[in-house]
Amino acid sequence: MKYFKYIALILMGNAFISCSDFLDPTPSSSITTDNYYTTADELETGLIGVYAGIKGINSSSKDDNHGVQWEFYVTEMRTDNTSTKSPDSEDASDAGQMESFAVLPTNNFVLNYYTSSFETIYRANVILENLDVVEDEATYAAIEGEAKFLRAYSYFHLVRLFGDLPLIDQVVDPSDVETQFTRVDESVIYDLIISDLQTAAEGIADHGYKTRASKDAAKGLLAKVYLSLETPEYAKAQVLCEEIMSSGEYDLLDDYYDVFYSELNDEIIFAIGYNSGIQDNSQIFSAEFMNAVGHTSGVNYATTDAKAAIDEYGGNRTEVSYREDPLTLFGGTIRYQVGKYFPDGETGGSDGQTFTGLPQLAGNDWIVLRYADILLMHSEAILAGAEETTSATAIDSYMEVRSRAGFEDRPTRLTKDALLVERRVELAFENQRFYDLVRFNEAQSTLSAFAAANGFTFTSTDLLLPIPQNEINLSQGAMYQNPGY
Amino acid sequence: MINLKKYIIGTGITALALAVSLSFTACDPSISALEFDLPEANSQEDLTPPTASFTATVSSDYLTYDFSNTSASATDYVWDYGDGNTGVTVDGVNTYPAEGVYTITLTASDKLGKVDSYSMDIEVVEPEVPAAIYPEVLNGDFEDGTTNWKPENCTDCSTNAFNSSSDGSPLLYDGTESGASKTGGAKYTSSTSAGANLSSNTRYGYQAIYVSPNTNYILEYEYAIKTDNEDVDGGDRAIVSILDGYYDDAAVAAASEPLVSIVGDEASGKGVFDTVKQVFTSNASGEVSILLYAITNDELYIDNVKVYPVE
Numbered sequence: 001m002k003y004f005k006y007i008a009l010i011l012m013g014n015a016f017i018s019c020s021d022f023l024d025p026t027p028s029s030s031i032t033t034d035n036y037y038t039t040a041d042e043l044e045t046g047l048i049g050v051y052a053g054i055k056g057i058n059s060s061s062k063d064d065n066h067g068v069q070w071e072f073y074v075t076e077m078r079t080d081n082t083s084t085k086s087p088d089s090e091d092a093s094d095a096g097q098m099e100s101f102a103v104l105p106t107n108n109f110v111l112n113y114y115t116s117s118f119e120t121i122y123r124a125n126v127i128l129e130n131l132d133v134v135e136d137e138a139t140y141a142a143i144e145g146e147a148k149f150l151r152a153y154s155y156f157h158l159v160r161l162f163g164d165l166p167l168i169d170q171v172v173d174p175s176d177v178e179t180q181f182t183r184v185d186e187s188v189i190y191d192l193i194i195s196d197l198q199t200a201a202e203g204i205a206d207h208g209y210k211t212r213a214s215k216d217a218a219k220g221l222l223a224k225v226y227l228s229l230e231t232p233e234y235a236k237a238q239v240l241c242e243e244i245m246s247s248g249e250y251d252l253l254d255d256y257y258d259v260f261y262s263e264l265n266d267e268i269i270f271a272i273g274y275n276s277g278i279q280d281n282s283q284i285f286s287a288e289f290m291n292a293v294g295h296t297s298g299v300n301y302a303t304t305d306a307k308a309a310i311d312e313y314g315g316n317r318t319e320v321s322y323r324e325d326p327l328t329l330f331g332g333t334i335r336y337q338v339g340k341y342f343p344d345g346e347t348g349g350s351d352g353q354t355f356t357g358l359p360q361l362a363g364n365d366w367i368v369l370r371y372a373d374i375l376l377m378h379s380e381a382i383l384a385g386a387e388e389t390t391s392a393t394a395i396d397s398y399m400e401v402r403s404r405a406g407f408e409d410r411p412t413r414l415t416k417d418a419l420l421v422e423r424r425v426e427l428a429f430e431n432q433r434f435y436d437l438v439r440f441n442e443a444q445s446t447l448s449a450f451a452a453a454n455g456f457t458f459t460s461t462d463l464l465l466p467i468p469q470n471e472i473n474l475s476q477g478a479m480y481q482n483p484g485y
Numbered sequence: 486m487i488n489l490k491k492y493i494i495g496t497g498i499t500a501l502a503l504a505v506s507l508s509f510t511a512c513d514p515s516i517s518a519l520e521f522d523l524p525e526a527n528s529q530e531d532l533t534p535p536t537a538s539f540t541a542t543v544s545s546d547y548l549t550y551d552f553s554n555t556s557a558s559a560t561d562y563v564w565d566y567g568d569g570n571t572g573v574t575v576d577g578v579n580t581y582p583a584e585g586v587y588t589i590t591l592t593a594s595d596k597l598g599k600v601d602s603y604s605m606d607i608e609v610v611e612p613e614v615p616a617a618i619y620p621e622v623l624n625g626d627f628e629d630g631t632t633n634w635k636p637e638n639c640t641d642c643s644t645n646a647f648n649s650s651s652d653g654s655p656l657l658y659d660g661t662e663s664g665a666s667k668t669g670g671a672k673y674t675s676s677t678s679a680g681a682n683l684s685s686n687t688r689y690g691y692q693a694i695y696v697s698p699n700t701n702y703i704l705e706y707e708y709a710i711k712t713d714n715e716d717v718d719g720g721d722r723a724i725v726s727i728l729d730g731y732y733d734d735a736a737v738a739a740a741s742e743p744l745v746s747i748v749g750d751e752a753s754g755k756g757v758f759d760t761v762k763q764v765f766t767s768n769a770s771g772e773v774s775i776l777l778y779a780i781t782n783d784e785l786y787i788d789n790v791k792v793y794p795v796e
Contacts, residue, residue: 235698235769235770238699238769239769239770242768242769381769382699382769384699386612386614387545387546387612389699390701390795391699391700391701391766392701392764392765392766393699393766393768394699416545417545441542441543441544441545441551442544442545444542444544444551444553444576444578445544445551445578448576448578459554459575459576460551460552460553460554460555460576461553461554461555463553483538483555483556483557484555
């Protein structure tokens, strides 16, 4: 019994010593964005996640962010280029609202594009927030550049679609209602876009991937930003285009078909990559453009207006750009399908619906920026808002694109109208038409005439999409709607 | 009793007459039936009166303007374009008869008769096509020797530009006859030649000029070669180029890709000058430079270097 106090002492001592970390473990199941990133490698995996935001989820759920997969709804289908399979001014569905310029603030495609884009911006901001874990200077600049490119890419689309926007240039707390819902002037958004793209053009490493942002992708996008400003910076845009042109890295392909069906070719500067047959990595838009192959009965069909323009100015691009829907060959109204994105190159057999692979899991990349676009932007920058130009360099770039299409009739002067038409047919169904019309100050006149001829009602306020009603409601009165909605 | 009866009947008749007359009166709805109702009862104030506003964009031709209607809470619109034309469409479009300042007024109203109007002045002007800059080539006739033609640096070559010579073209800079058989010029020989003879003695004439960006220009010069000795690969020749941008070092300038380069290689004899010219398009910045040199084993002369816009 006399040892009792010693035993008690030892036990007490143990109690003090052994409790060191056993009761205070690092919880291994709760990795959050706040504590995950500890190395440059981890940050780089996060960066891939930002691209995934643009790539979008291949599903039929309206709640998933579909990113660029649903972009055609809010861009191409709001022009004279495409419509639903059966255009109808009475069609009040979400897709039907687009073609008839009768978009409602509750439109789901509008909401989806808005939230997808801000999700990408959020993810980019997370990467930028965690940059301090990178020690190597070049790696730091490369990751910063790519993240800023992606943020600028998303904002550039949003600002042209919605006008004034909330400025989210850092990770914001969900409770910070003011930052999330206060719309700032377009020019402030453009300032951020320009500075982001300048950083990107400086810092991005030469990684050799065309499905990731490169220095040239940043320069090309920045050139387009300069052309899109309220007071365009034509000279800066021209210099950027010339830097890309003289790099010798890019070339027009001889065969227009190969631009779309041999992926990552010499003409591509930046594309969103997809892989065929894998749910998580494939895209749905190729199937949606077919007749009842995707989740819809068929959307983004070429209008007769677009067909007429392509027939007249397309040259050898015509047969690649669209085709007659095979299902209408057996009777019924003749309709035209977009020909640039057949699922994995399969045209769907005699009825356009029979595929050996899985058309809903298509792997066609989405081309964001290609060399023909750069050449035509070069001409546009030299034209500098004038009616026409005799500049030989402007006509050279224009003719480079034209001669690939089989035209050799070199004009002595290049007019703005000719350039706009050339962009329409060269870049048809590539989600450029809407932005081109706005940039050339031709949106109101062209779309008014198109709407009148097709029984739709277009007013100039339709050029800006409505801020999604969801956002207006969540903002508790802080967010105002665009005029006309 | 009779009196009482009479009284009752009398009262009754009176009451009946009164009731009848009252019932006639009461049939007029304008008077008593609504007498105690307040006017406008249950109607509400127009809390969202119209606000008129619009923006103007000039379209492809400078006389035609598109007007974008950005009014709120309005249903009907009247446009006064300021030139006598009017319209009632939502968005406006008008082609003006001539240049001038016009006041456009948009009157927006709603179905309750509330009205708001907004006016804006626009100035219709034909956009001026800016005249192309006429660059001044300093000492283009070489009367002042190498002045203005010496490059700042010349790595592994000479900054002396050329040999000042009095055996230049008999023509003046403006193309007229000087009256003399020759004027000042630039001379190159085998020791100052580029090409196979490249040495620390090789000379390049260099001058930076400023022209209108993206504009078509003509480069023109005269040259004379004494004899073509057949001992230079490609023949004796004068080379005058327009370079993209400014250069500190003539050696770097000579290695750059020129906007245009004119080679003169007709050996017509000393004092017999040939004129060569070619069109080029200036670059985005308008900052270009002239570079002249020769590849020769003989005597070669360059004179009257000119750069002027295509009319």
